[in-house]
Amino acid sequence: MTAISIVVPTAGRESLRALIGALGLLPADAELLVVADHARRGPAAARNTGWQEATGEWVVFLDDDVIPEPGWCTRLRADLDVGSEVGGVQGRVRVPRPTGRRPTDWERATIGLEHGAWITADMAYRRAALEAVGGFDERFPRAFREDAELAHRVRRAGWELRRGRRTVTHPVRPESPWVSLRTQRGNADDALLRRLYGRDWRQRLEIPPGRRARHALITAAAAATVAAALLPGRWHRVAAGPALIWAVGTAEFAAARIAPGPGNPAEVAAMAATSVLIPPLAVGHWLAGRWRWRAA
Known part of the structure; x- marks a missing residue:
């Protein structure tokens, strides 16, 4: 041997x-x-x-x-x-x-x-x-x-x-500048770990805390904004609150990613665009994983 x-x-x-x-x-x-x-x-x-x-x-x-x-x-x-x-x-x-x-x-x-x-x-x-x-x-x-x-x-x-x-x-x-979108597929794997090891799976596996809770809030606010905007009459006024949460949450996320970076126009543009798309992608993969691994 x-x-x-x-x-x-x-x-x-x-x-x-x-x-x-x-x-x-x-x-x-x-x-x-x-x-x-x-x-x-x-x-x-x-x-x-x-x-x-x-x-x-x-x-x-x-x-x-x-x-x-x-x-x-x-x-x-x-x-x-x-x-x-x-x-x-x-x-x-x-x-x-x-x-x-x-x-x-x-x-x-x-x-x-x-x-x-x-x-x-x-x-x-x-x-x-x-x-x-x-x-x-x-x-x-x-x-x-x-x-x-x-x-x-x-x-x-x-x-x-x-x-x-x-x-x-x-x-x-x-x-690619869009690699951060592809990596959101890992949220489905997190869902499996949540199923296997419970709510404290991050502590058990020594994994740092993530931003999924904030992503969920931003995504919910975005969905509420779009839904209210599509409804007639007075419902349009209801969209103001969720729209503010959506905008502030997205801006904070983008700023947190841009601030430590090189600050060149290409990086700033990529971070701004992907920061809009990452929250719903992360939540979508998480929910898909929760459904797929519901019986794991």
Whole structure:
């Protein structure tokens, strides 16, 4: 049996070449398994395929868009020199900052990975811990929350999780100005977590509070404004209150996203437009998820 198995799920991104090049020649007691997700089942399913085929006592999950630092394998061994009570050890993630300007909204989202708990950008688990909990929950189809959910089950099964000292660099990949709209699909996954773990699921999984309650208020105010405007006569006057809530809520949301950014016209325009669309999209995906997972 090999001591360490490195599992990398991939959808074929070019960044995989840089990762494999940075790993270099692996020690004799380590193996690398690259799992091509041709069927687009998602990273959770791909990682399950990888660790179930692996032979190592420890399984290290790396995302295909990270670059291990020089000496990563040596530091990995040191990180895994832990007692039998430890079921997982997380590596550190470093995200390069842009030079000469403040980061965009998308860049700040990637920078947030540096503070993420138990994220599989670089996360090692004992094979015994994965076997004990059944691995990743494949109902999570995106690279979103599936790692935090696994970590919660591993700890609930009695294992400890620790942070190590090895480091990977996570470059910010190029994205469309509208990427924040696509990421709202993750609200459906949040609905599954709410169903599985109750109202305090964020605290249980160490996930920071979100803005969904505010998004719901803005969306309700927008719907009430449109409904009142379509009704005849005096109902038009009723629209003033919800319209004010809608406008103020949207303006606050846009300002919170624009203020820390670079402030260039393209970023401001994208933040203004997406800030109008994100609240109803977030609420819509949340409600769709609540319905889909009502019997989970």
